[in-house]
Amino acid sequence: MTMNVIDRRTLLSRGMTGSLVIGAGGLSAPRLAFGQETGSKKLLFVILRGAADGLSMLAPVGDPDFARLRRRSLREYENARKADSFFAIHPTLENIGQAYSEGEALFVHAAATAYRERSHFDGQNVLETGGSSPFSRRDGWLNRLASLIAAKAGRQPKALAVALTMPLALRGDAPASNYAPTRGRSASADFMDRVGKLYENDPQLGNLLSQALETREMAGDTEMRNLRDYQKTGELAASLMRSEDGAQIGMVELNGWDSHVNQIGVFRRQAGQLDALIGAYRSAMGSEWSNTMVLVATEFGRTVRINGTNGTDHGTGSAAIVLGGGVRGKRVIADWPGLADNQLFENRDLRPTTSLQSVFAGSVSEHLGFGPRETMSRLYQDAKEAPLKGITRA
Numbered sequence: 001m002t003m004n005v006i007d008r009r010t011l012l013s014r015g016m017t018g019s020l021v022i023g024a025g026g027l028s029a030p031r032l033a034f035g036q037e038t039g040s041k042k043l044l045f046v047i048l049r050g051a052a053d054g055l056s057m058l059a060p061v062g063d064p065d066f067a068r069l070r071r072r073s074l075r076e077y078e079n080a081r082k083a084d085s086f087f088a089i090h091p092t093l094e095n096i097g098q099a100y101s102e103g104e105a106l107f108v109h110a111a112a113t114a115y116r117e118r119s120h121f122d123g124q125n126v127l128e129t130g131g132s133s134p135f136s137r138r139d140g141w142l143n144r145l146a147s148l149i150a151a152k153a154g155r156q157p158k159a160l161a162v163a164l165t166m167p168l169a170l171r172g173d174a175p176a177s178n179y180a181p182t183r184g185r186s187a188s189a190d191f192m193d194r195v196g197k198l199y200e201n202d203p204q205l206g207n208l209l210s211q212a213l214e215t216r217e218m219a220g221d222t223e224m225r226n227l228r229d230y231q232k233t234g235e236l237a238a239s240l241m242r243s244e245d246g247a248q249i250g251m252v253e254l255n256g257w258d259s260h261v262n263q264i265g266v267f268r269r270q271a272g273q274l275d276a277l278i279g280a281y282r283s284a285m286g287s288e289w290s291n292t293m294v295l296v297a298t299e300f301g302r303t304v305r306i307n308g309t310n311g312t313d314h315g316t317g318s319a320a321i322v323l324g325g326g327v328r329g330k331r332v333i334a335d336w337p338g339l340a341d342n343q344l345f346e347n348r349d350l351r352p353t354t355s356l357q358s359v360f361a362g363s364v365s366e367h368l369g370f371g372p373r374e375t376m377s378r379l380y381q382d383a384k385e386a387p388l389k390g391i392t393r394a
Contacts, residue, residue, distance in 0.1 A: 040291045041368050042241050044250040044281065045142060045169065048274070048298035049124060050257030053312055054319030055304065055350065056267040057093070058107045058332065062086035065339035069304050073264060083107060083332050092271040095279030096321065100330055105323040106391070108359050109334035112300060112352035114382075118314035120258070123299030128169035130357060132382035141379050142249055143172030145364060148378045149248065150174065152370065160247035162237045167251055176249075179240065230254075230273040234280030242288045252277065257298060260311040278323065290325035293367045293392075297321075297356055303348050304339055317350035322363050328393045333359075355385040362388030 059077050060066050062085060067074055077088040081097040087109070089097045099105040115126040115134070122134035130141035142159065150156045159176040161167050170176040233252065241247045254274055259266035278294065285292050301318030317337070323329070337343050337351035345351040357380045365375035365387055372387035 040244075042246075042248055042250070042285075042288060042292040043145075043364065043367065044237060044241065044252065044292065044294045046252050046254060046274070046277070046294060046296045047124070047127065047167070047169070048257050048270075048296065049120070049253055049255045050259075050298070051120065051123070051300050051302060051314055052257040052270065052298040052318060053259060053263065053267055053302040053315075054109060054111075054298075054317065055302070056263070057090055057271070057319045057321075058083060058109055059088045059090065060086060060109075060336065060339065061088045063336070063339050069339060070306065072306070072310075076264065076268075086336075087332050087334075090267070090271050092268050093275045095275045095282065096323070099278075099282065099323050103329045104325060104327055105321060105329045106327060106331045106333060108320045108322065108354055108388075109332060110317045110337055110350055110352055111297075111320050111354040111356050111359060112317050113356050115300065116316065118300065118316075120299060120314075125168065127297065127299045127356070128167060130360075130380045130383075136382070139172030140167070140169035141360065142169040142251060143174045143176060144379050146170075146174035146176065146249055147172070148370070148375065149368065152368075157248040158246065159249040160240055161251040161253075162233060162240065163251065163253050167253060170249075170251055181236070230276040231280040234277040234282075235284045237277075238281050238284030241292075242285050259302065260307070260313060261309040263302070263306060263311045266311070282323070293322065293324035293327065293363060295320070295322055295360060295363060297360075301350055304344055304350055305348065315349035316345045317352035320356060320359055322359070322391060324367070324392075326367065326392045328390060333388070354388070355383070357383045358385040358388045359391075363391045366392040 055066070055070065056073065059073065059080075061074070061077050076091060080088040080091040081101065082088050083100065087107070089100065096105055113123070113126045114132050115123050117123070125131070125134045128140050129137040130144070131137035146157050146159045156175060159170055159174065161170050161176070161178040162180060163178045164180045166176065166178045170178070237250055237252055241250050254270070254277070257270050274296070281294070282289055297320040298318050301315040302312035303315045307313055333354065335353040337353050339350070341347060343351060357376070361376040361379050361383070362372060364370070364379070365372040372389070376383055376387045
């Protein structure tokens, strides 16, 4: 559904502390109530745009070829937290590493979507839509998850992205919204009350405005003017999700992972941003963390070999992270392919051995208590893999 009157749309988006757009690929109001079985369970998807290097995120220090191919990187892991005898967690990921040590986070390595080319645009399209190829689907896998929850619970969940524009993963038939702080001056409560009364009987705008005001209220009195403060972004996401009538499905975007130059420095910066966001979100969720799952993934990985500018180029396999109070953590799930020259994908990339679709479907089905095969078929109609099992504690 699209808005026909542009000044009304402008009024809604500019009259608040942050910008809020509500819709199912456009604008329509999300309903707030959730079913008893799934309503207390929250899911946050964090997408790392730009192709994050899984070999830096979770370094295979036990593989002898890692030292040969990433000699300069080895010093980063001398005192790093060990995931096990084979893998070490990047030292900048302190909050994530702490969650791992406490049994509330796991890594999946050598993971990828079905996409095997190296375009950011196409790779992100496949990751967000869950299609078998770029542009084979127009809706996002998170939007289909919202529809699945609605079918199971009989009531529509609230889905929300902390983003300036609606991410593709949340676009589709199910209602969804996006919210972000802006530099614009905040409208007074009195002004917004007057606007609410003006449109309260409007069949289209009345409910939209009510939802917009509720989202602003849940966000609280924030001094944020953009999404570049990653600790505050994590806190904002939690404030929009932790209450009983908050968003059940959330999404956050982190850009800037394309490390063609200075792999070590770029990854260290980006990992710090991710870790600040996750640490703040986990803390701010409070007691609701026990009912929360976080999925972290990127469109593809980086080349195994360092290039001439001490960076890495577009690759294939990478690493993903699953966190949450109910996650059976302190594990690395990996069918490790090896880093010898003859083991690399197309003689350059980490060979993917685990499907991200199977990770997502398995994680979501166990978290929400849905049948794994039904969840896979609803979220990823073209997938041939079985959902991954054993993500959460029984």
